Amino acid sequence: MKILLNNREEEFMKESISVYEMLILKKFSFKMRIIKINGALISKEKYDTTIIYDGDDVQMLYLMSGG
Amino acid sequence: MRFSEIKTHLSKFRVGIAGAGGLGSNCAVALARCGVGSLVIVDFDVIEEPNLNRQYYFTDQIGMMKTVALKENIARINHDVNVIIHQKKLDRINITEIFSDCNIIVEALDSAVMKEMLIETVQIKMPGIPVVVGSGMAGWGKTNDIISRKVDETLYVCGDEYSEVSDNLPPIAPRVAIVANMQANVVVELLMNTK
Numbered sequence: 301m302k303i304l305l306n307n308r309e310e311e312f313m314k315e316s317i318s319v320y321e322m323l324i325l326k327k328f329s330f331k332m333r334i335i336k337i338n339g340a341l342i343s344k345e346k347y348d349t350t351i352i353y354d355g356d357d358v359q360m361l362y363l364m365s366g367g
Numbered sequence: 368m369r370f371s372e373i374k375t376h377l378s379k380f381r382v383g384i385a386g387a388g389g390l391g392s393n394c395a396v397a398l399a400r401c402g403v404g405s406l407v408i409v410d411f412d413v414i415e416e417p418n419l420n421r422q423y424y425f426t427d428q429i430g431m432m433k434t435v436a437l438k439e440n441i442a443r444i445n446h447d448v449n450v451i452i453h454q455k456k457l458d459r460i461n462i463t464e465i466f467s468d469c470n471i472i473v474e475a476l477d478s479a480v481m482k483e484m485l486i487e488t489v490q491i492k493m494p495g496i497p498v499v500v501g502s503g504m505a506g507w508g509k510t511n512d513i514i515s516r517k518v519d520e521t522l523y524v525c526g527d528e529y530s531e532v533s534d535n536l537p538p539i540a541p542r543v544a545i546v547a548n549m550q551a552n553v554v555v556e557l558l559m560n561t562k
Binding site for chain 1: 486529531
């Protein structure tokens with residue numbers, strides 16, 4: 301399947317993946333982030349149960365301490 | 368457009384500032400100078416000497432509540448701004464009440480955990496209200512790694528999204544103020560496009 305990840309096309313060799321699986325597959329290391337799928341915010345407790353499908357628009361923002 | 372017209376337009380709006388540290392104090396001052404009508408500033412902290420390396424406070428304000436000192440400083444710059452202050456720690460419950468009448472909310476909190484809490488709460492409970500996030504401003508240099516980007520209509524982020532504050536990478540004036548002013552710039556842009 302192909303998705304848009306921060307406006308770039310990404311391909312995965314599966315028909316659908318959970319948000320959690322995507323984080324593992326992409327080896328994303330930062331702990332704190334905001335993830336939105338097709339405009340809807342996905343809270344951390346739902347990373348396991350939220351499925352990303354072909355054509356989805358995934359936006360990710362990293363949160364760094366400091367302010 | 369002349370500045371007098373810009374100021375008249377901006378005077379119609381209310382902006383929430385979550386946190387009055389390096390990001391919040393500098394962002395609030397920039398918005399006050401532009402003539403934003405009303406600012407709702409929330410912080411629970413007191414000014415300490417190390418804060419002065421980046422925050423918009425003065426030596427004679429050490430020991431004061433940040434909200435009180437910031438209101439005082441804004442009044443010295445532009446007394447037409449209506450500054451509403453709350454000495455509170457933001458949580459999932461009080462965010463919606465405190466910022467209920469705001470057109471836009473500036474995320475200017477310190478810890479990533481608090482940033483996440485604020486963004487989640489506003490995005491889920493206050494749909495349609497844009498949040499302007501500051502993320503990644505520790506250290507010095509790398510000016511051109513700092514960007515502002517639009518995630519979508521209700522979420523904007525300013526910063527490099529990778530520089531985390533630590534003992535060896537403290538937040539200091541230049542990068543913090545760049546991000547704070549970028550946040551203010553996003554706010555002004557959004558408000559100028561709002562009828």
